[in-house]
Each structure stands twice: as structure tokens, then as C-alpha cells.
Amino acid sequence: MFKSYLIKRRIYNFKSNRRAFWSLIIFILLFVISIFSEIIANERPLIVNYKSKLYFPILNFYSEKTFGGDFKTEAIYKDIEVQCLIISGGNNQCWDEPEIQLKKNSSNSNNEKGWILWPPIPYSYNTINDLNGAAPSPPDKNHWLGTDDTSRDVLARIIYGFRLSIFFAIVVTLISSVIGIIAGAVQGFFGGWIDLIFQRIIEVWGATPSLYIIIIVAAILQMNFWLLVILMSLFSWTALVGVVRAEFLRARNFEYVRAAKALGVPNLKIMYRHILPNAMVATLTMLPFIITGAIGSLAALDFIGYGLPSSYPSLGELTLQAKNNLQAPWLGFSAFFTFAIMLSLLVFIFEGLRDAFDPRKIFK
Amino acid sequence: MIDNVLSVKNLSISFTENNKVKKVLHNSSFSIKRGTTLSLVGESGSGKSITSLAIVSLLPKNAVLKGSIIFNQNELTNLNEVELQKIRGNKISFIFQEPMTSLNPLHTIEKQIGESLSFHQNLFGQARKFKVLELLKKVKISNPETRLLDYPHQLSGGQKQRVMIAMALANKPDLLIADEPTTSLDITIEKEIISLLMEIKKTENMSIIFITHNLRVVREISDEVCVMQNGKIIERGITNNIFNNPKSIYTKKLLNSEPKGFKAKITSESKCILEVKNLKVWFPIKRGFLKRTKGYIKAVNSISFNIHKNETLGIVGESGSGKTSVALAILKLIKSEGIIVFQNHNLKQLSNIENLWFRRNAQIIFQDPYGSLSPKMTIEEIIGEGLDIHEKHDNNVRHKMICNVLSEVGLEKNMVSRFPHEFSGGQRQRIAIARALILKPSLLILDEPTSALDVSIQLQVIKLLQSLQNKYSLSYIFISHDIALIRSVSDKIIIMDKGEIVEQGNTRSLFLNPKSNYAKSLIYASNLD
Numbered sequence: 001m002f003k004s005y006l007i008k009r010r011i012y013n014f015k016s017n018r019r020a021f022w023s024l025i026i027f028i029l030l031f032v033i034s035i036f037s038e039i040i041a042n043e044r045p046l047i048v049n050y051k052s053k054l055y056f057p058i059l060n061f062y063s064e065k066t067f068g069g070d071f072k073t074e075a076i077y078k079d080i081e082v083q084c085l086i087i088s089g090g091n092n093q094c095w096d097e098p099e100i101q102l103k104k105n106s107s108n109s110n111n112e113k114g115w116i117l118w119p120p121i122p123y124s125y126n127t128i129n130d131l132n133g134a135a136p137s138p139p140d141k142n143h144w145l146g147t148d149d150t151s152r153d154v155l156a157r158i159i160y161g162f163r164l165s166i167f168f169a170i171v172v173t174l175i176s177s178v179i180g181i182i183a184g185a186v187q188g189f190f191g192g193w194i195d196l197i198f199q200r201i202i203e204v205w206g207a208t209p210s211l212y213i214i215i216i217v218a219a220i221l222q223m224n225f226w227l228l229v230i231l232m233s234l235f236s237w238t239a240l241v242g243v244v245r246a247e248f249l250r251a252r253n254f255e256y257v258r259a260a261k262a263l264g265v266p267n268l269k270i271m272y273r274h275i276l277p278n279a280m281v282a283t284l285t286m287l288p289f290i291i292t293g294a295i296g297s298l299a300a301l302d303f304i305g306y307g308l309p310s311s312y313p314s315l316g317e318l319t320l321q322a323k324n325n326l327q328a329p330w331l332g333f334s335a336f337f338t339f340a341i342m343l344s345l346l347v348f349i350f351e352g353l354r355d356a357f358d359p360r361k362i363f364k
Numbered sequence: 365m366i367d368n369v370l371s372v373k374n375l376s377i378s379f380t381e382n383n384k385v386k387k388v389l390h391n392s393s394f395s396i397k398r399g400t401t402l403s404l405v406g407e408s409g410s411g412k413s414i415t416s417l418a419i420v421s422l423l424p425k426n427a428v429l430k431g432s433i434i435f436n437q438n439e440l441t442n443l444n445e446v447e448l449q450k451i452r453g454n455k456i457s458f459i460f461q462e463p464m465t466s467l468n469p470l471h472t473i474e475k476q477i478g479e480s481l482s483f484h485q486n487l488f489g490q491a492r493k494f495k496v497l498e499l500l501k502k503v504k505i506s507n508p509e510t511r512l513l514d515y516p517h518q519l520s521g522g523q524k525q526r527v528m529i530a531m532a533l534a535n536k537p538d539l540l541i542a543d544e545p546t547t548s549l550d551i552t553i554e555k556e557i558i559s560l561l562m563e564i565k566k567t568e569n570m571s572i573i574f575i576t577h578n579l580r581v582v583r584e585i586s587d588e589v590c591v592m593q594n595g596k597i598i599e600r601g602i603t604n605n606i607f608n609n610p611k612s613i614y615t616k617k618l619l620n621s622e623p624k625g626f627k628a629k630i631t632s633e634s635k636c637i638l639e640v641k642n643l644k645v646w647f648p649i650k651r652g653f654l655k656r657t658k659g660y661i662k663a664v665n666s667i668s669f670n671i672h673k674n675e676t677l678g679i680v681g682e683s684g685s686g687k688t689s690v691a692l693a694i695l696k697l698i699k700s701e702g703i704i705v706f707q708n709h710n711l712k713q714l715s716n717i718e719n720l721w722f723r724r725n726a727q728i729i730f731q732d733p734y735g736s737l738s739p740k741m742t743i744e745e746i747i748g749e750g751l752d753i754h755e756k757h758d759n760n761v762r763h764k765m766i767c768n769v770l771s772e773v774g775l776e777k778n779m780v781s782r783f784p785h786e787f788s789g790g791q792r793q794r795i796a797i798a799r800a801l802i803l804k805p806s807l808l809i810l811d812e813p814t815s816a817l818d819v820s821i822q823l824q825v826i827k828l829l830q831s832l833q834n835k836y837s838l839s840y841i842f843i844s845h846d847i848a849l850i851r852s853v854s855d856k857i858i859i860m861d862k863g864e865i866v867e868q869g870n871t872r873s874l875f876l877n878p879k880s881n882y883a884k885s886l887i888y889a890s891n892l893d
Contacts, residue, residue: 255736259799262695263750264723277740 013356020352027345034163041121041156045077050086050114058119068092077116078127086114123153125160125313136321136328146330148321154334160313162342168229169294175233176290180240181283185271187241188248195245202238210235211301218306228301228308232294239293240286247279281357288350292343299339315339368434369538369571370419371395375431377411377418377595388414389595391431396588398538401565401572403582403603405618406592407818412575415592416541419573420452436538454484457532461544463524467516473500474512477531484535499530504560521683522553529560536568543575550682551845555889558585577818579622580848580891583607591615621819623826623852626872627676634673637806637839638694643667643702645689645863663689664700665863671807671856674833676840678854678871680847680886686863687843691809694841695728707806724754727800731812733792737784743770744780747799754803769802774828790821794828801832809841814849826853847890851875859883 015021039046044057050067057077064071067082068090075082084094084101094101123129123143128151131137135151145154183202187195214231221227251257252275260270301307302316310317315338322332377389389411396402404412417423419433421440433440435456440448460466467476477496481487487495493512500508503526516524525545532540542561546554562585565572574586582589582603589606591599591614599612610616645664648657664686671677679687693700696711704711706722714722730736737746747766751757757765767777773794784792793813800808810829814822830853832838844850850857850871857874859867859882867874867883875892878884 255730255732256738258692258697259728259730259736259796260738260749261697262723262726262728263799263803264720264753265749266753273741274738 010356014352017352017355020348020355023345023348023352027349030162030342030345031166034159034166037159037163040119041123041125041153041159042119043078043122043124043127045116045118045122047117048077048086048114049116051089052114078122083116086116089114121153121156121159123156125157126152126311127156128152136325136331138328139330145334146328148318148331149325149328154318154331157313157318158315158334158338161315161318162338164225164308164313165295165298165315165342168225168232168298169291171229172232172236172294173287173290175229176237177240177283177287179233179237181244181276181279183237184241184244185248185276185279188245188250189252189267189271189275191249191252202241205235206238208235214301215306223307223309225308225312228298232297236290236293239290240283243282243286244279247282248275251275251278284357285354288347288354291350292346295343295346367397368395369398369436370573371434372415372419373432373434375415375418375429375433377414377423377430378428379424380426380428385428387595389418392592392595392597394590394597394600396539396571396573398571399565399569400587401562401574401585403574403576403586403589404592405576405579405582405589407577407618407820409594410592411595412592413543416458416543416573416575419541420456420458421448422452450484453480454535455537456539456541457535457537459525459528459532459540459542459545461547463521463528463548464516466528467524469516472513472515473519473527476516476527477534480531480534495534496530499533500527502533502564503527503530505530521549522557525549525553525557526560529557529564533564533568537570539571539573540565541573541575544577545574546581547576547578551847552682552885552889554581561585579619579819584891591618617820621823623823623846623849625852626875627853627855634675634837636670636672637707639670639703639705640694641668641703641705643690643693643700643704645686645693645698645700662863664693666702667858667860667865669856669858669865669868671839671841673806673839674837675856676833676842676854678850678857679841679843679860680845680850680857681860682845682886684862685860687845687860688811689863690860691728691811691841691843695726695809696722720754724750724803725805726807726809727803727805728809728811729793729796729800729813732816733789733796734784734816736796737792739784742781742783743795746784746795747780747802750799750803765802766798769798772801772832773798774824788821789817790825793817793825797825797828797832801836804836805838807839807841809843811843812845813842815844815846822849829853847886848892851892859886 033040038058042058046056046058048055048057048062048067055062055066057075062075063069063073064075064082067075067085069075069082069085077083080098080102081094084098085091088094088101091101121144129143129147131147131151135147136149137143137147137151139146143153143155145158148154148157183198187198210231213235214228217223217227217231248271254274257270257274260274298307298314299316299319302314303320305320307316308314315335318331319335319339322328322335325331371393372395373393375389375392376387378385378387380386392411392415394402404415406412414423418429419435419440421429421443423429429441431441435451440451443451474493474496477499478487478492481492481495496512497508500511505511505523505526511519516527519527528545545561546557549557558581561572564570574582576582586603589599589601589603590597591606591612593614599606599610599615606615607619610619643664644662644666646660646662649659649661650656651658667690669677679690681687689698692698694704706726709718709722711722741749744763744766747769748762751762751765763780766780770777770779775791775794775798779787784795787795813829814825817825826849829840833840840853842850842853854871857869857871858865859874859880861882867878867880874883875887878887
């Protein structure tokens with residue numbers, strides 16, 4: 001079988017590139033972890049046992065009243081009083097002397113005793129912590145990578161920020177590849193005037209300073225994730241047009257395309273079934289540039305303050321804080337290593353992928 | 365036997381790939397005397413080219429060579445790279461098949477030819493230029509003085525091959541190895557190049573090893589012939605003996621595969637299915653700032669003909685004569701002017717539904733069986749593609765139809781799930797025929813359907829096409845550059861040159877009594893029996 005043989009050969013080629021293969025495994029591991037950020041870093045407990053009943057605060061809303069408190073608002077699990085209420089099973093004395101009550105409860109064992117299961121990192125990306133010292137605080141046993149200048153946990157922000165960056169890059173890449181491939185295919189396949197006009201439009205479009213447009217839009221509209229995705233896609237789809245167009249231009253005169261035309265196969269089907277598979281390899285070589293470009297652009301925009309609002313867990317914003325707080329080097333180091341590792345992994349993976357698709361490359 | 369320029373004894377070549385040893389040449393021996401021509405004949409993959417490369421040690425690194433090659437009393441297999449360099453391009457010269465790619469596009473003719481003069485004879489400056497001119501005169505290039513500073517793209521295919529010959533002659537070689545030197549050339553130019561080679565052989569007292577698959581050429585030029593098959597020399601001997609009294613079965617088969625004679629006449633006069641009047645395919649030449657049309661390349665200029673049911677129309681001509689443009693224009697794959705009437709419908713005024721009907725009834729088979737099948741689709745997908753557009757069937761019926769058409773073209777039913785790369789050239793061409801046939805067309809355009817195939821396969825494909833024609837009363841437009849082949853398959857014939865019809869008529873009367881000079885020269889050049 002040709003298809004399975006090709007795929008097998010490509011997988012084999014990819015695997016024989018050790019660096020790319022391990023990069024992929026590490027990257028998948030990191031990404032899977034970051035997908036479950038809510039379980040790993042959250043200010044709400046995973047499971048609460050209150051009066052022998054289980055509660056799942058990361059999934060559901062529970063008011064303080066649920067645990068014998070006074071407020072109808074959501075229980076603030078970080079408060080020592082709430083923790084005392086849960087563990088002691090709603091003991092009223094918790095309001096006055098929670099520390100003593102907590103100690104008492106841990107020593108005696110009655111049936112009413114509850115417990116709280118915290119995530120490994122009991123802070124979310126936007127949790128503002130009470131610190132003894134000034135923010136940003138250096139790494140310690142509570143905050144493994146320290147806190148930033150609004151006393152939020154850096155590790156939690158990195159985990160969420162990693163996910164956001166990758167997700168942003170994937171969505172932007174997906175949108176711009178789809179637009180780019182369609183535009184390139186139409187230009188290459190039909191050629192002539194359509195090609196000529198689209199080429200000029202793309203030239204003008206490509207010369208537009210995208211950064212200024214984004215800054216202007218940011219000044220008018222409240223920036224959010226999807227708006228930024230749309231703005232970025234608007235300017236990155238042109239990257240693929242050239243290669244896809246060239247492939248279609250070449251392949252539209254292939255004999256099997258002519259034969260399909262002579263059979264009466266409609267143009268759309270010819271483009272999709274006969275020519276697109278040829279263009280996929282060229283597309284694949286361009287993808288890493290779009291992905292790393294998207295991550296870099298997001299970071300850059302956040303760094304200059306025109307990207308996502310500060311409520312988002314942004315790695316670029318962390319970098320900006322590092323610049324503003326040179327006395328807190330853990331911020332800089334964290335940001336640097338996150339970017340370095342993330343981008344290197346991606347580059348290694350795509351390098352391996354590109355080589356695996358290259359029919360002329362010989363692997364031992 | 366001092367007169368032997370080259371003698372090869374017990375030469376075996378094998379390749380090792382992925383720990384597998386593949387033998388491509390078995391125990392071959394032959395020798396060639398000074399001033400004679402030896403032809404190596406065989407179909408593709410028979411080991412002709414590898415033998416010639418082995419003589420000058422130009423084999424790939426993973427090749428293992430056994431046996432001895434003695435050239436002018438020197439054992440070539442023992443020489444090192446430096447000593448071989450002195451022989452290659454000096455005492456043994458090469459001419460390759462493809463003149464387009466054998467010349468460096470960035471160097472002038474003078475530099476191309478002069479390079480080996482500088483390297484082997486230490487000639488520079490005026491002396492070199494003088495020598496280059498002398499060589500160009502020897503290969504009879506017109507206006508050699510003005511050609512010196514030309515680049516390869518300014519020369520025609522025949523002229524390029526002449527330049528290649530000049531390069532090969534530069535150092536007065538004892539042996540010239542010509543690897544299919546005329547295969548990519550038109551037939552009249554082929555004739556010229558071959559007579560040039562023969563003339564030079566005589567004047568320089570040079571030996572030639574001529575590698576080809578073309579038996580007619582072999583018969584004309586060679587003193588001795590080696591017939592090769594699957595890496596073995598099957599038969600060896602004096603040319604006339606081999607042609608008149610072949611011993612091995614393979615040689616007989618090869619000789620019988622050559623297209624001969626005329627097509628048996630179909631008597632009944634039937635209705636006209638395609639009528640073409642004043643067909644023009646003009647490509648505009650656009651120049652200047654506003655891309656205004658300054659003129660036209662007239663690929664096809666005012667051509668008229670018609671085809672009846674169950675009839676084959678042969679279109680013959682050299683490359684660039686507009687044969688393929690006619691085919692594409694009839695199928696509306698390129699723009700054209702003029703009137704094309706297909707089964708009483710004017711093709712310029714078809715509705716969408718009529719257009720679909722037309723697409724179904726007129727099909728084309730292309731020249732290159734490797735390019736005309738989508739490499740990423742299975743045979744079932746390829747053959748079924750047209751079916752899905754024109755008829756809707758459930759999967760069982762569809763599968764059955766595909767199997768039927770496959771057995772019709774002589775392929776196995778279990779091949780449906782395979783991919784094109786698993787098939788040989790001849791099988792691929794059968795698949796292409798099956799793809800067209802499943803729609804039951806009434807007109808099939810065959811654009812050089814066999815020119816990429818070996819002669820014995822060509823014969824099989826032609827036989828298949830003829831039996832299909834008789835069975836389904838198909839009409840064919842058969843396009844080819846091979847005069848003998850066209851003569852053996854077509855009822856009517858059109859000879860084209862530079863986009864125009866030179867001569868047109870019944871095959872037999874046209875061949876027996878050609879009127880125009882061009883037709884005469886074409887028929888003369890193809891050495892018909």
C-alpha cells in the first residue's frame with residue numbers, strides 16, 4: 001500500500017531523528033499538563049469533604065453558606081476561617097480562633113471531621129496572594145518560582161501562559177493556513193487575471209504595517225483573545241499563498257489533472273483531490289514559521305502593552321515585569337527559559353517533520 | 365588481435381542496497397574493432413547504459429564490478445581515479461541522450477567545447493578558439509563563427525547534439541560511446557545526426573558503441589550487434605545475420621514487435637462523428653508595458669478534417685508541429701477558434717448538460733503513463749472517478765464495473781486496491797485506457813500512447829487498442845511522431861508541420877505516393893521497409 005508505506009516511512013524517518021522525536025514527546029507532555037492547568041494550579045481545592053459529603057469546588061459554585069458560613073458569595077477557600085469550617089464540620093468557634101480550632105481538629109478524630117484536597121500549586125494565575133514581604137517576592141517553598149509585582153504566583157502564570165501561547169499559535173496557524181491555502185489554490189489553479197489581481201492585492205496587504213494596525217485597533221476596542229487572533233490571522237495568511245500558488249501553478253498542467261478535466265471532473269474536486277496533496281509538503285515546511293511567529297508576536301505585543309489585557313496569563317507581560325523589576329531576576333529567568341524551551345522544542349519538532357517529508361533525505 | 369579497441373570479458377555488475385545484492389549485468393563479453401560500430405540493443409532495464417558507464421568506471425559507489433575491461437591494451441578496472449580522468453573524455457568520449465541537460469546553460473559554446481581542450485591538451489586563447497571552430501565545422505553547424513558566443517538555449521535540439529558531438533571529438537577519441545543520442549530528436553534530425561556520426565567515424569577511424577532501443581537505426585549503422593535482456597547478452601553477431609536469421613526467441617520477438625505494414629481496411633462507410641473546420645490555436649505574444657498583443661504563435665493554423673465511426677485518424681509530425689494542441693483543442697482543454705462539430709453538436713455552444721455528455725463521449729490517453737495517473741489514488745479511485753461524475757452507482761455495481769473494465773484491458777481484478785507506482789509503464793497505460801473506456805466513449809484521442817514504452821509492450825498496447833476499437837466501434841485520433849507506427853494503425857492520415865496540414869489523405873495512397881516534399885523527406889527518414 002502506497003499510502004501506508006509513505007506514512008510508515010515518514011514516521012520511521014521522524015523517529016530516527018532522536019532530537020525531534022524526544023522534543024515531540026516532551027512537548028506533548030508539557031502541553032497535556034498545561035491543558036489540565038485548572039487541576040494543577042488553582043486557588044480552589046480539587047475535592048472538599050464536608051460533613052462526609054464530597055464537593056468539587058473547581059467544577060461547581062458553592063457559597064460560603066454551604067460550609068456553615070454567613071455569605072451567599074462563593075467560599076474563599078484560601079481563608080483560614082473557611083478551611084477551619086470545612087475541617088471542623090461547621091464549628092462556630094472558627095470565626096474567633098481558626099488556628100486553634102484547626103490544630104484541635106487535627107489532633108482529635110471524630111466523624112464530623114472534613115478534609116480539603118488542594119492542587120499541587122494552590123494558586124491560580126490571577127490569585128493575588130497575601131505576602132509577608134514586598135512583591136515581587138523571591139522563590140520559596142510556597143511560591144516555587146516566586147511572585148510577580150502584583151504578588152501573583154509565577155509558576156501558575158507560566159503554566160496558564162504556556163497553554164494560552166500554544167493555543168493562540170495553533171488557532172492563528174489554523175485560520176491563516178486555511179485562508180492561505182484557499183487563496184493560493186485559487187490563484188495558482190485559475191492563473192491569468194485572477195492571479196494577477198490577487199498578487200497585487202497581497203503585495204499591498206503584505207506591505208501594511210501590521211503592528212500599527214493592531215495598536216490602533218487596541219486603542220479603539222477592548223482587546224481580548226479572539227480579537228487578537230483575528231487581527232493576527234489577518235496578517236499572517238499571506239505567508240502560505242506563495243508556496244501553495246506555485247505548487248498549483250505547476251500541477252495544473254500535469255497530465256493526470258488534464259485527464260481529470262477531460263473526464264469532466266469539476267474544478268473544485270480536481271483542486272482538492274489531485275493537486276492539494278502535492279501542495280501539502282510545501283505547506284508543511286512553512287508551518288513552523290507561522291507557529292513560532294505567532295507565539296513571538298503575541299509575546300511582543302504583550303511586552304509593549306498592546307496585547308492581551310493584564311488579566312490574561314501572558315508570558316509577554318511576565319517579560320515586561322522582568323524588565324521593570326531587575327532586582328527580581330527570577331522573573332526574567334522564568335520568562336527566558338519558558339520561551340527558550342517552548343520555541344526550541346517547536347523548532348526541533350518541525351525540523352524533524354520537514355526532513356521526514358523530504359523524499360530526497362536519506363536516513364540511516 | 366591488436367585491432368581490438370576495447371574488449372570486455374566476463375563483466376558482471378551488482379548493486380548492494382539495504383543488504384540486498386542485485387545483479388544487473390551477468391558475465392557479459394564483447395569486443396569492438398577499430399573503426400567499427402557496435403550496437404547494444406535492448407529494452408529499458410536490460411543493462412545497456414550500465415555497461416557503458418562501467419567501461420569508464422562511472423558507476424555509483426554501491427556497485428561491485430567483476431571481470432576485465434581492456435582498452436588499448438590497458439586494463440581499465442585496475443586504474444585509479446587520476447589515470448581514469450586521463451582516459452575519460454580524452455580517449456573514450458561520451459554522448460548522452462538528452463542534449464538539453466548535457467550542456468551547461470550558463471556557458472557559451474566556445475567554453476563548453478574548449479574546456480576539455482584546455483584540460484587534456486593545454487590549449488588556451490586563440491589556439492583554443494581556432495580548434496573549437498575547426499570542430500564546429502567538422503560537425504557541420506551552420507555559421508560556426510557566430511555560434512561561438514551563443515548559449516545552449518539559443519540552439520535547437522539537433523544543433524545541441526552536434527555541439528555534444530564536437531565536444532566528444534575534441535580530443536580525437538579512439539572510442540565514442542553514444543547512449544541513445546537521437547532518441548529525443550525528431551526523425552529528420554535523427555537521420556542527419558546519424559549520417560554525421562558515420563561520416564566522422566570514417567574520417568577519424570574511430571570506434572562507436574551505439575546504445576539504442578531503435579532497431580531501424582541499428583540496422584542502418586552498425587557492423588555488429590549485441591542484443592541484451594535483463595542484464596545478459598542474449599545474442600551477438602554481425603548485424604545482417606542477426607536481422608535476417610535471429611537465433612534467440614527474444615530477438616525474434618523484438619524484431620516482430622516493430623510496427624509493420626498497413627492497417628487492414630474497414631470497408632463499410634459509416635457516419636461522421638467529428639468534424640473540424642478551420643481550427644486555430646493561437647497563443648498571443650505580449651510585449652511592452654501594457655502587455656499589448658504584438659503577434660501570435662500559431663500552434664495550430666486553420667486545420668480541417670473529419671472522422672467517421674470506427675475509424676482511426678493518424679496525426680503525424682515532428683515536435684512543435686501542433687499535434688497535441690489539436691488534441692487539447694478538440695477536448696476543449698485549451699482555447700481555440702473554428703468550428704468543431706461532435707455528433708451533430710457544435711462544441712462552442714454546449715449547455716452544461718451537453719457539456720457533461722461531451723466529456724463522457726470524448727476521452728484522451730496521454731503519452732506519459734507515469735504522469736497521467738494521480739500517484740496518491742488507488743486504481744479503483746482512478747478508474748471510478750469518471751464514473752462517479754457521469755453515473756451514480758452503489759458500491760457493489762461500481763466495483764463490478766471497475767473489475768470488468770480491468771479484465772477488458774488485460775489486468776487482474778485484484779489490482780484495484782493498488783497504487784500506480786506498483787505498475788509497469790505498459791500496465792499503467794492499460795489503466796489509463798480503462799479509465800477512459802469505463803465511460804464508453806465514442807471518440808478516444810491517443811496522444812503518443814506508446815512512445816514511452818518498449819517496442820514489445822508497444823505492440824501489446826496497440827493490439828489491445830485495435831481489439832477494443834473493433835468491439836465497441838470506437839473512433840481514434842492517433843497522434844504520434846513514429847511514422848511506421850502511424851502507418852500500421854491508421855485509416856486516414858494527416859501530416860502536420862508548423863501548425864499546418866502538409867498533406868492529408870488515405871494512409872495507403874499517401875505513403876505510396878506522397879506529394880509534398882516534407883512528406884517525402886519524413887517517409888524517407890524513417891527507413892520504412
